Amino acid sequence: NAGVTQTPKFRILKIGQSMTLQCTQDMNHNYMYWYRQDPGMGLKLIYYSVGAGITDKGEVPNGYNVSRSTTEDFPLRLELAAPSQTSVYFCASSHQPGGNYGYTFGSGTRLTVV
Amino acid sequence: GNSVTQMEGPVTLSEEAFLTINCTYTATGYPSLFWYVQYPGEGLQLLLKATKADDKGSNKGFEATYRKETTSFHLEKGSVQVSDSAVYFCALRDSGNTPLVFGKGTRLSVIA
Numbered sequence: 001n002a003g004v005t006q007t008p009k010f011r012i013l014k015i016g017q018s019m020t021l022q023c024t025q026d027m028n029h030n031y032m033y034w035y036r037q038d039p040g041m042g043l044k045l046i047y048y049s050v051g052a053g054i055t056d057k058g059e060v061p062n063g064y065n066v067s068r069s070t071t072e073d074f075p076l077r078l079e080l081a082a083p084s085q086t087s088v089y090f091c092a093s094s095h096q097p098g099g100n101y102g103y104t105f106g107s108g109t110r111l112t113v114v
Numbered sequence: 115g116n117s118v119t120q121m122e123g124p125v126t127l128s129e130e131a132f133l134t135i136n137c138t139y140t141a142t143g144y145p146s147l148f149w150y151v152q153y154p155g156e157g158l159q160l161l162l163k164a165t166k167a168d169d170k171g172s173n174k175g176f177e178a179t180y181r182k183e184t185t186s187f188h189l190e191k192g193s194v195q196v197s198d199s200a201v202y203f204c205a206l207r208d209s210g211n212t213p214l215v216f217g218k219g220t221r222l223s224v225i226a
Binding site: 004033035040041042043045048058090092102103104105106107108 | 156158159163203207213217219
């Protein structure tokens with residue numbers, strides 16, 4: 001089925017380790033987003049991309065990096081994991097800007113940093 | 115800046131009760147408004163949307179009306195079911211390339 005695929009679903013990291021959260025979509029959407037979800041805090045935007053080769057910071061970008069070399073893929077990199085990065089991470093994509101389109105979300109990656 | 119404020123949860127209702135989840139927004143332009151639902155262990159799914167004032171979005175028995183005069187987009191359902199237990203997020207998207215802005219979410223539990 002078409003959609004947004006995130007891997008892995010679960011991961012435990014030690015403080016200082018690094019990892020990449022993978023996100024891929026097969027809907028040919030130009031716009032892709034990374035959010036983190038903390039309990040009781042809703043979703044906060046980390047980074048987003050409006051097309052291949054273009055990325056921009058969201059509300060909480062510190063400690064993360066992204067790249068967008070293809071339309072399909074939008075990986076999120078954590079270089080030096082910290083306990084404050086324990087969260088559920090969601091990737092999403094959208095067809096185009098403007099008000100008529102919502103997002104398609106992946107099923108999330110639950111990350112624990114110990 | 116743009117923001118969304120939702121009523122605090124959790125909300126616990128008996129089956130077949132009437133549901134209202136309040137949502138108000140602040141925006142500089144003329145946003146589109148959305149309700150997303152997150153079932154346990156899953157990602158968010160679009161529930162309904164409205165793109166201009168006085169529009170009513172509806173889906174699966176849920177509905178919400180875009181009220182520009184009160185800057186609100188309250189979610190309602192006439193008769194909830196146990197299967198409606200989930201977290202509900204109100205969101206807005208302004209013009210241009212701006213990403214969605216989400217409220218904090220409201221957890222709904224429906225008991226039989």
